[in-house]
Amino acid sequence: MQKLKKILLVTLAALLVFAVVGCSGTNQEGTNQGQTAGENGIAGSITAVGSTALQPLVDQAAQQFMSENPDAQIVVNGGGSGTGLTQVSQGAADIGNSDVFAEEKDGIDASQLVDHKVAVVGMAAVVNPKVKVNNLTKQQLIDIFTGKITNWKDVGGIDQKITLVNRPKGSGTRATFKKYALDGAEEASGIEEDSSGTVRKIIAETPGAIGYLALSYVDNSVVAVSLDGVAPTKENIIEGKYPVWSYEHMYTKGEPKGLTKAFLDYMLSDDVQKTLVPKLGYIPVTEMKVEKGAK
Secondary structure, three states: OHHHHHHHHHHHHHHHHHHHHHHHHHHHHOEHHHEEEEOOEEEEEEEEEEOOOOHHHHHHHHHHHHHHOOOEEEEEEEEOHHHHHHHHHHOOOOEEEEOOOHHHOOOOOHHHEEOOEEEEEEEEEEEOHHHOOOEEOHHHHHHHHOOOOOEHHHHOOOOOEOEEEEOOOOOHHHHHHHHHOOOOOOOOOOEEOOOHHHHHHHHHHOOOEEEEEEHHHOOOOOEEOEEOOEOOOHHHHHOOOOOOEEEEEEEEEOOOOHHHHHHHHHHOOHHHHHHHHHHOOOEOHHHOOOOOOOO
């Protein structure tokens, strides 16, 4: 009897050790927010938050990725580059989407973040079609956005008051446009809207309106303005002739793992870079003949 008890105790101890090791092994396979490897591929849930300029590309790529990996859930939200960088830094999001380098944002510890450049996007001043202006000098553009020029007739357009449509302070599109199109000049007050889609709608429906958009949002409802006679085209951006563009960054806090890594790898795959990127108006990073750094 005593011998039987000993055998049972040894068996129970072995089962307990096996269970602990098994659970530990499963946890090591996961990453943040329960990312795991499913039977048919990657599984789990992650969030990507930030740049509205990058949002259309990430959103469509996520839909394609999830159709190929049914156990994966990727939630894509906007909010602006500042929001994306803040949330990924705080661990509130797995990926922070940004039009600007993390080093350019105050209050962000860029040393904790890993940069994944997934595309290039051009940005342009866009106007309501009825103003009849499709080209401005840089100085004219600066004078318009700083409030020195207030009527379109002063730059060759119709006799119509200019209405400015700006982005909020945390917007990467605003930071890029201000830096490269306005030479850092402070914009005058105007309508302020965060969503790129809403900005386009406001400009298209408001007489005399001017704002700025990523080229991925430009359609026939607005007119993209040339700068000093140089059109905001893919070719001019690649060659370095048109200066208002930025990298599209997807930042992670530390090196990505699990589902986050799988999705970022997918963003750089041919399925995205050779199809979605050009289709949606972005430019593959590999095609650029000029480079930009954080400074």
